[in-house]
Amino acid sequence: MASFNASSNALDFLRGCVVDFDPETGLSKTAQTGKRRLSQMKGMFQDEAAREELSRHGDPVVYEFHSLPLPETPGDLAFGCSILNPGKVGDEYFFTKGHFHTILDTGEVYYCLKGHGYMLLEDPQGDWSAQELSPGKAVYVPKRYAHRSINVSATEQLITFFVFRADAGHDYGTIETKGYRKLLVEKNGIPTIVDNPNWKRG
Amino acid sequence: MASFNASSNALDFLRGCVVDFDPETGLSKTAQTGKRRLSQMKGMFQDEAAREELSRHGDPVVYEFHSLPLPETPGDLAFGCSILNPGKVGDEYFFTKGHFHTILDTGEVYYCLKGHGYMLLEDPQGDWSAQELSPGKAVYVPKRYAHRSINVSATEQLITFFVFRADAGHDYGTIETKGYRKLLVEKNGIPTIVDNPNWKRG
Numbered sequence: 056m057a058s059f060n061a062s063s064n065a066l067d068f069l070r071g072c073v074v075d076f077d078p079e080t081g082l083s084k085t086a087q088t089g090k091r092r093l094s095q096m097k098g099m100f101q102d103e104a105a106r107e108e109l110s111r112h113g114d115p116v117v118y119e120f121h122s123l124p125l126p127e128t129p130g131d132l133a134f135g136c137s138i139l140n141p142g143k144v145g146d147e148y149f150f151t152k153g154h155f156h157t158i159l160d161t162g163e164v165y166y167c168l169k170g171h172g173y174m175l176l177e178d179p180q181g182d183w184s185a186q187e188l189s190p191g192k193a194v195y196v197p198k199r200y201a202h203r204s205i206n207v208s209a210t211e212q213l214i215t216f217f218v219f220r221a222d223a224g225h226d227y228g229t230i231e232t233k234g235y236r237k238l239l240v241e242k243n244g245i246p247t248i249v250d251n252p253n254w255k256r257g
Numbered sequence: 258m259a260s261f262n263a264s265s266n267a268l269d270f271l272r273g274c275v276v277d278f279d280p281e282t283g284l285s286k287t288a289q290t291g292k293r294r295l296s297q298m299k300g301m302f303q304d305e306a307a308r309e310e311l312s313r314h315g316d317p318v319v320y321e322f323h324s325l326p327l328p329e330t331p332g333d334l335a336f337g338c339s340i341l342n343p344g345k346v347g348d349e350y351f352f353t354k355g356h357f358h359t360i361l362d363t364g365e366v367y368y369c370l371k372g373h374g375y376m377l378l379e380d381p382q383g384d385w386s387a388q389e390l391s392p393g394k395a396v397y398v399p400k401r402y403a404h405r406s407i408n409v410s411a412t413e414q415l416i417t418f419f420v421f422r423a424d425a426g427h428d429y430g431t432i433e434t435k436g437y438r439k440l441l442v443e444k445n446g447i448p449t450i451v452d453n454p455n456w457k458r459g
Contacts (some may be wrong), residue, residue, distance in 0.1 A: 059387040130362040160332040184260040218420035
């Protein structure tokens with residue numbers, strides 16, 4: 056069986072469409088992902104020498120995500136999967152760059168399909184939390200909060216299905232320049248929050 | 258392990274929070290569902306006598322869904338699970354009432370966690386489609402389209418995780434009064450689209 060009277064265009068966001076996302080891999084037959092390699096995350100980990108070394112030898116894909124060609128209006132919703140590989144730079148777990156929305160007053164929802172990790176939240180005034188993600192948990196990213204996924208599993212990908220307002224936009228620059236106030240590192244095998252020694256005040 | 262520096266309020270949509278949704282049942286330990294019984298769907302199925310008979314004998318729950326206490330602003334996103342039971346009224350599969358958004362120009366995303374069904378879409382001008390749902394498929398409900406889930410499995414619940422703009426609002430009245438132009442019924446064991454003989458022009 057299949058859809059009835061559906062558009063012949065697989066990604067018709069004006070008439071409605073179905074997009075597949077394999078809950079085991081996060082990948083889609085309908086849409087490609089964009090990839091972020093470690094070489095594209097210069098200066099974002101505490102141990103920059105370790106990051107550079109890893110980038111030179113293999114340059115692993117840290118994460119990938121969908122970016123569907125939706126109309127960027129306040130009434131549309133962007134969606135897709137984020138796939139964050141396991142790994143560490145020194146004692147710091149692999150993470151996504153993290154960003155504010157350009158329209159700061161817009162939230163986001165992530166539903167975890169696979170893996171184990173945290174969503175690190177931080178608002179411009181410094182309020183922060185790290186919300187634990189495992190399969191079946193949804194995290195609500197409130198308006199005004201930067202958000203970064205962190206994978207604390209040694210072996211498994213962290214796979215989340217995300218939805219945000221299609222016009223929200225991505226402000227990566229603030230985090231790239233200032234960093235987060237907090238980091239999540241492994242200490243004695245346990246995920247532990249520490250202050251970021253490289254955090255730059257505004 | 259648990260979240261770090263999280264609010265003591267389990268549903269803190271201003272600072273961020275985690276809400277669990279069991280992918281097997283759609284249910285949450287954190288939030289209750291509202292239930293729709295067949296007696297609350299008077300006149301919505303083609304065979305009203307069969308519906309009344311079923312309502313009198315057992316009055317089954319047709320579906321349930323979460324309605325979290327989120328701020329209803331254009332920057333927030335409402336989310337939760339919809340759980341649609343298997344069943345039929347005559348040859349018509351169980352469905353959700355279906356609705357337009359009060360703010361018509363807002364879309365919605367559904368990610369299917371379990372089951373087999375369709376999302377029936379119809380805009381005010383009469384354009385329609387029925388988008389097939391199975392685990393791992395996301396359906397995009399565009400702006401301006403009424404949407405109704407239909408469960409075509411004889412045995413399994415249809416469970417979807419949904420996200421929409423928190424201020425979108427629900428207009429149930431238009432569908433309750435006019436109905437959909439199309440129905441999904443079982444003919445020789447196969448889901449089949451037919452015209453709705455009871456559809457009322459505007």
